[in-house]
Amino acid sequence: MDLAIVAGKAIFVLLLMLQVMGLGVFFERKVSALIQDRIGANRASILGFAGLGLINTLVADPVKFLLKEDIVPAGADRVLHFLAPCLAVIPLLVTFAVVPFGDVLTLGDRVINLQAAELNAGLLYVLAMASLGVYGVIIAGWASNNRWSLMGGVRGSAQMISYEIAMGLALVGAVLTYETLDLQTIARAQGELIGGWLPAWGILYQPLGFVIFAVAGIAESKRIPFDLPESESELVAGYFTEYSGSKHLMFMMADFVEVVLVAALVTSLFFGGWQVPWLARDGFHFPWGATVALSSPVVAVLQVTAFALKLIFFTWLQIVVRWTLPRFRYDQLMKLGWKGLLPLSLVNVVVTALVILLWGKAGA
Amino acid sequence: MAPLDWYLWLSALLFSVGVFGVLSRRNVIVIFMAIEIMLNAVNLAFVAIARHQGSMDGQVIVFFVMTVAAAEAAVGLAIIIAMFRNRETTNADELASLRW
Amino acid sequence: MSPAAFFVVAALAVTSALGVVLNRNPVHAACALVAHLFLLAVFFVGLDAQLVGVLQVIVYAGAVVVLFLFVIMLLNLQAEVRSTAGPALVFAAAAGVVTFAVLIVAALRGRTAGADAALGTGYGETRELARVLFTRYALPFELTSLLLLVAIVGAVVLARKKG
Numbered sequence: 001m002d003l004a005i006v007a008g009k010a011i012f013v014l015l016l017m018l019q020v021m022g023l024g025v026f027f028e029r030k031v032s033a034l035i036q037d038r039i040g041a042n043r044a045s046i047l048g049f050a051g052l053g054l055i056n057t058l059v060a061d062p063v064k065f066l067l068k069e070d071i072v073p074a075g076a077d078r079v080l081h082f083l084a085p086c087l088a089v090i091p092l093l094v095t096f097a098v099v100p101f102g103d104v105l106t107l108g109d110r111v112i113n114l115q116a117a118e119l120n121a122g123l124l125y126v127l128a129m130a131s132l133g134v135y136g137v138i139i140a141g142w143a144s145n146n147r148w149s150l151m152g153g154v155r156g157s158a159q160m161i162s163y164e165i166a167m168g169l170a171l172v173g174a175v176l177t178y179e180t181l182d183l184q185t186i187a188r189a190q191g192e193l194i195g196g197w198l199p200a201w202g203i204l205y206q207p208l209g210f211v212i213f214a215v216a217g218i219a220e221s222k223r224i225p226f227d228l229p230e231s232e233s234e235l236v237a238g239y240f241t242e243y244s245g246s247k248h249l250m251f252m253m254a255d256f257v258e259v260v261l262v263a264a265l266v267t268s269l270f271f272g273g274w275q276v277p278w279l280a281r282d283g284f285h286f287p288w289g290a291t292v293a294l295s296s297p298v299v300a301v302l303q304v305t306a307f308a309l310k311l312i313f314f315t316w317l318q319i320v321v322r323w324t325l326p327r328f329r330y331d332q333l334m335k336l337g338w339k340g341l342l343p344l345s346l347v348n349v350v351v352t353a354l355v356i357l358l359w360g361k362a363g364a
Numbered sequence: 365m366a367p368l369d370w371y372l373w374l375s376a377l378l379f380s381v382g383v384f385g386v387l388s389r390r391n392v393i394v395i396f397m398a399i400e401i402m403l404n405a406v407n408l409a410f411v412a413i414a415r416h417q418g419s420m421d422g423q424v425i426v427f428f429v430m431t432v433a434a435a436e437a438a439v440g441l442a443i444i445i446a447m448f449r450n451r452e453t454t455n456a457d458e459l460a461s462l463r464w
Numbered sequence: 465m466s467p468a469a470f471f472v473v474a475a476l477a478v479t480s481a482l483g484v485v486l487n488r489n490p491v492h493a494a495c496a497l498v499a500h501l502f503l504l505a506v507f508f509v510g511l512d513a514q515l516v517g518v519l520q521v522i523v524y525a526g527a528v529v530v531l532f533l534f535v536i537m538l539l540n541l542q543a544e545v546r547s548t549a550g551p552a553l554v555f556a557a558a559a560g561v562v563t564f565a566v567l568i569v570a571a572l573r574g575r576t577a578g579a580d581a582a583l584g585t586g587y588g589e590t591r592e593l594a595r596v597l598f599t600r601y602a603l604p605f606e607l608t609s610l611l612l613l614v615a616i617v618g619a620v621v622l623a624r625k626k627g
Binding site: 365366368369370371372373374375376377378379380381382383384385387388389390391393394396397398400401404407408409411412413414415416417418420421423424426427428430431432433434435436437438439441442443444445446448449454 | 465466467470474477478481482484485490493494497500501504507508511512513515516519520523524527528531532535536538539541544547548552553555556557559560561563564567568571572575576580581582583584587588592593595596597600601604608611612614615616618619620622623625
């Protein structure tokens with residue numbers, strides 16, 4: 001029975017993330033179209049139903065990718081060519097195991113913690129999986145027997161390992177504030193109220209940490225403005241030039257899964273995760289005294305919905321950033337990572353530690 | 365719960381695989397990788413014995429071994445790059461003397 | 465860690481270690497090394513050393529082997545053409561066997577037999593490791609940070625192009 005619960009949680013979080021990813025792909029098309037003052041792809045239809053382009057993005061495109069011929073370039077290393085998309089996607093998918101999507105669900109006498117894997121070193125697990133994501137890029141670049149792929153692969157992996165450091169150090173500030181590495185505990189701690197009425201979301205305690213983490217997260221997923229490894233008009237397609245069909249789909253999926261992953265981490269750490277303001281486990285407790293009693297499944301549904309809405313918001317935000325900003329040149333990118341974000345994150349750690357030492361956790 | 369002896373057998377086996385790798389390969393970088401295998405076998409023994417005794421000291425030692433091994437890998441690979449620039453080879457047989 | 469899980473992971477770990485030492489192509493050997501290090505992290509987590517297991521993935525599998533791969537690609541190393549054969553291979557194998565024998569005899573003689581000790585609460589977690597690290601092992605910790613600084617500067621100086 002316990003195994004069934006764990007399996008159920010894992011399947012639920014996987015499905016939730018895949019749905020948001022599908023929505024993310026759809027948003028990418030439509031939001032980019034709106035930003036560029038056009039309509040976007042909306043011609044593919046089933047029996048006349050085109051669904052504003054939903055059929056095109058979610059049905060026609062995947063079918064097209066799956067049915068394309070799988071070409072391995074001559075002279076390429078076949079084993080590594082096959083392995084690279086797997087290595088790119090799998091670490092990102094398994095990171096969702098530590099993302100909390102709700103508080104607890106009380107069924108009878110069983111209290112289910114709504115987090116698929118309860119590791120006490122959850123944040124370090126996230127960093128570990130981010131480090132493993134580098135292999136997909138570097139092996140894809142090497143295995144393609146193509147000098148543009150190799151350049152894209154080496155650039156991409158150098159960028160990823162540089163921004164991993166800034167990402168990790170930005171997380172240290174959050175760890176100092178909440179004294180735990182477990183994302184569920186951090187999300188729960190953001191339910192407390194400051195001054196009796198303001199939900200203590202992480203952004204109030206760690207504004208600089210949020211900025212650094214968001215920028216480093218976008219750089220990790222190699223999206224514009226940091227997408228020189230993949231630069232669509234310079235290196236053909238960078239490190240996944242020589243991939244077609246399902247393997248190309250895997251790389252694109254890795255891109256969008258990472259968008260959702262960065263959104264999930266940002267909400268869990270800095271925006272309360274699944275917290276709805278003033279909602280506790282037994283119902284609403286408004287600061288002006290009113291309470292609304294709710295049963296546990298209703299509270300859980302509200303929290304999961306809040307989490308999904310926040311995920312969608314941050315996915316949308318990353319897409320808008322992508323279609324608004326120009327691309328960094330590679331040396332500017334590395335300068336930003338090493339000379340900009342790294343010292344800033346160290347300053348953030350020192351200032352956070354000083355504030356906690358002098359004023360306890362009540363200081364922002 | 366697997367008994368401690370099994371972990372010690374596995375650690376000894378992995379260490380000897382590493383020794384075989386160091387002595388039988390000619391490529392300097394693969395020799396380096398075999399050294400990493402040896403270090404990790406020792407880490408496994410430390411963690412297993414720490415678990416057996418219920419103390420954290422073994423894990424702290426593993427923490428230090430990991431750090432020192434990472435530093436050693438960085439410096440060693442820098443040396444290999446510098447040697448490659450001078451000698452154009454990474455074959456251990458040809459890198460056998462300090463003067464050319 | 466249950467015995468069945470131990471045997472499966474141990475078999476995979478030995479196979480990947482042999483894959484590292486026997487593979488002609490250095491990139492394939494590096495990939496086998498990543499698999500080996502990840503399997504050892506699985507062992508660490510099974511031995512209740514959660515922080516060390518995750519650190520193994522971050523430091524070893526996620527950084528050191530990436531460094532190896534960068535150097536292999538920078539130097540454009542191809543598969544070895546001339547392999548070790550004959551007396552040298554026999555000597556290497558014999559050295560491996562002798563090492564194994566010596567180690568296993570020493571280990572089985574030196575260890576205290578008996579069941580595993582009971583674990584305190586929070587064994588293997590970050591808080592416990594940090595508590596021991598910053599109290600009993602504070603001096604090695606500071607020296608290790610100095611060592612890392614020396615390694616960073618040294619690696620940059622050594623690998624720099626002249627002129």
